[in-house]
Amino acid sequence: xxxxxxxxxxxxxxxxxxxxxxxxxxxxxxxxxxxxxxxxxxxxxxxxxxxxxxxxxxxxxxxxxxxxxxxxxxxxxxxxxxxxxxxxxxxxxxxxxxxxxxxxxxxxxxxxxxxxxxxxxxxxxxxxxxxxxxxx
Numbered sequence: 550x551x552x553x554x555x556x557x558x559x560x561x562x563x564x565x566x567x568x569x570x571x572x573x574x575x576x577x578x579x580x581x582x583x584x585x586x587x588x589x590x591x592x593x594x595x596x597x598x599x600x601x602x603x604x605x606x607x608x609x610x611x612x613x614x615x616x617x618x619x620x621x622x623x624x625x626x627x628x629x630x631x632x633x634x635x636x637x638x639x640x641x642x643x644x645x646x647x648x649x650x651x652x653x654x655x656x657x658x659x660x661x662x663x664x665x666x667x668x669x670x671x672x673x674x675x676x677x678x679x680x681x682x683x684x685x
Contacts, residue, residue, distance in 0.1 A: 566674045573667055574668070578623065581620040584613075584616055585614075585616035585620060588612045589610050589617070601650065603649075630678060630679055630682075636665065636668050637665050640662070644661045
């Protein structure tokens, strides 16, 4: 008896799903662009927040560059899954940094988790490759 492996068939997302995915993704991109720009500019609010979190003040521009690279990867359809993975790691760092300094759980510590959920939802809605990986 021979067996033939079956391949998971993935249908392309509907036009509405792709549109919704891009809307959600653009919100994530806009937020992350804002975040990376204020870190690159090393504004006073960033310096104050960095000091409160126990981070060196000169680290902010480096964080901004990393965030900008990640969000560019997330915004390009071909590299969006890689961008989503890297963004997840970046946001995980934000979670632990805020948690370590006893920030409010729901509004501050978990905010990065909320952004990550929206980032993955956006890429899942617009990219059939991600759907195939997550729902074989």
